[in-house]
Amino acid sequence: MKKDLPLISVALATYNGEKFLREQLDSIFLQTYKNIEVIACDDCSSDSTVIILEEYRDKFGLKLFKNEKNLGFVKNFEKAISLCEGDYIALSDQDDIWVVTKLEMLIN
Numbered sequence: 001m002k003k004d005l006p007l008i009s010v011a012l013a014t015y016n017g018e019k020f021l022r023e024q025l026d027s028i029f030l031q032t033y034k035n036i037e038v039i040a041c042d043d044c045s046s047d048s049t050v051i052i053l054e055e056y057r058d059k060f061g062l063k064l065f066k067n068e069k070n071l072g073f074v075k076n077f078e079k080a081i082s083l084c085e086g087d088y089i090a091l092s093d094q095d096d097i098w099v100v101t102k103l104e105m106l107i108n
Contacts (some may be wrong), residue, residue: 008103009086013076014053015043016089017094021052024096029060033103038062041080044070073099 010028014086019089024054028038040061044067065083067076081089090103 004063005033006071006087006107007085008033008036008088008090008107010013010038010090010092011080011084011101012038012039012040012044012092012094013043013073013079013080014045014049014094015070015076016045016047016049016071018045018047018052020095020097023096024092024094025052025056025060027096027098028092029035029056030100031058031098031103032101033107036103037084037086039080039083040064041065041067041076041083043072043076089100 017019041061042050042053050066053062053064057064077091090106
């Protein structure tokens, strides 16, 4: 990561999103713009969402936060946003698949 580039935080709110989560996370971590942090807040998923997020935490440094109680979609996104440290924040629904130049285009 280049320190002179602005940090983009990707805020991700998850809940039982295992179906598309790997493809989504791959599309985020393959971005051409590399100075990013990914913040994932899981809202008490009962499927393998958390296991997948833990894999990406271990492999790519995704920052994972697990709610103790279900907050609902809006509050979970608010929590994810509040944990972001970047100069810019990009929101991502758990089934979004990004074009690899998305963040580069947005920052430019």
